[in-house]
Amino acid sequence: MRYYRYAALGVIALAILLFGGVSIAIPSAPTTVTVTNTIIQAPPTTSEDSAIKITVADMLGSGVHIGGGNILTAAHVVGDAKTVKIKTLAGVESAAAVLWTNKDYDVALIHTDGNVSGSSELDCREPRFGEQLQAIGNPLGMEFIASFGRVAGVGRQTGPWRRVVVTDMTTVMGQSGGGVFANDGRVVGINVGVTLAPLKSGKDAAGADTYTPTMTGFGFVVPASVVCDLLARRAGA
Numbered sequence: 001m002r003y004y005r006y007a008a009l010g011v012i013a014l015a016i017l018l019f020g021g022v023s024i025a026i027p028s029a030p031t032t033v034t035v036t037n038t039i040i041q042a043p044p045t046t047s048e049d050s051a052i053k054i055t056v057a058d059m060l061g062s063g064v065h066i067g068g069g070n071i072l073t074a075a076h077v078v079g080d081a082k083t084v085k086i087k088t089l090a091g092v093e094s095a096a097a098v099l100w101t102n103k104d105y106d107v108a109l110i111h112t113d114g115n116v117s118g119s120s121e122l123d124c125r126e127p128r129f130g131e132q133l134q135a136i137g138n139p140l141g142m143e144f145i146a147s148f149g150r151v152a153g154v155g156r157q158t159g160p161w162r163r164v165v166v167t168d169m170t171t172v173m174g175q176s177g178g179g180v181f182a183n184d185g186r187v188v189g190i191n192v193g194v195t196l197a198p199l200k201s202g203k204d205a206a207g208a209d210t211y212t213p214t215m216t217g218f219g220f221v222v223p224a225s226v227v228c229d230l231l232a233r234r235a236g237a
Contacts, residue, residue: 047185049118051136051144053087054078054096054110054177062137063110064179064187067119072227073177074192075101075108088116089144100234104162105226106192108177109234120179123186124228127151127165127221135169135191135219137178147171155223161192164220171219180221189221 052063052071061077063086071086078084078098086096094114101108127133131151139145149169157163167180171194180189195218198211 047118047120048136048144048146049089050116050120051089051178052116053138053143055085055087056081060138060141060174061176062174062178062191064136064177064190065116065119066122066187069112069114069116070099071096071110071112071116072179072187072190073108073110074190074222075103075106076192077177078108078110084110086110086112086114087143088114090117092116102230103160105222105230106161107190107222107227107230109231120181121186122224122228122231123182123184123188124224125188126155126223126225127180127182127188129154131188132183133167133169133180133188133221135171135175135178135180135221137175137191139170139172139174141174145175147175149219152218158220159193161220161222163226164192164222165189167219167221168217169219170217175219186224187227188224190224190227191219192222193220194218195220 050065052065054061054063054073054077056078063071063073065071082098084096087093092115094112096110096112099109099111129151134146134148136146147170149167151165152168153166155163155165175191178191179187180191182188196213198213200209201212202210204210
């Protein structure tokens with residue numbers, strides 16, 4: 001008899017737990033729950049308004065404003081010119097004086113008193129193998145075009161350049177001298193060239209094969225570590 005009494009109490013207790021639990025877990029009126037999603041955005045890749053278009057006679061190239069009217073570009077863009085014409089992303093055109101060039105590293109510094117609204121900071125290092133990059137330049141005369149890629153080869157001496165890193169970014173004529181940016185928006189290099197692959201195009205009058213140079217996807221970038229060293233040398237001269 002005592003056993004049945006305990007069993008009955010157990011059934012009642014279980015029912016209280018079950019039904020009581022359900023009544024607590026499911027409120028009689030609907031409730032509103034706010035869910036907040038945190039979206040982590042990548043840092044800006046560059047200050048686009050630091051990009052510069054450079055024109056010398058009937059040739060053009062690119063540059064990047066690093067502040068104070070000072071613009072980095074490639075030495076072969078300015079050549080032997082003493083002054084060049086520049087254009088900003090905002091469309092402002094002005095003249096710029098060539099302060100110095102270094103043909104061994106293919107780097108030049110020019111200066112303008114004109115209005116350049118944006119600037120980008122130099123990061124005095126060599127970009128790492130596999131690092132993501134962005135460049136802004138003026139390929140084939142198209143103004144202020146961005147290209148994206150990675151470091152495909154570490155720093156080396158190759159062609160006419162004392163030290164460059166290799167990238168897999170789209171690089172064509174007109175982008176020379178433009179800034180190359182890391183993910184934090186700082187300048188880690190200057191575009192200076194692209195690989196050329198000969199493509200057989202026919203034969204000449206003597207029957208010899210003729211070739212036409214074509215561009216491949218590998219570009220050459222002077223690292224910012226070299227640029228900063230050149231700037232420091234000039235400042236101390």
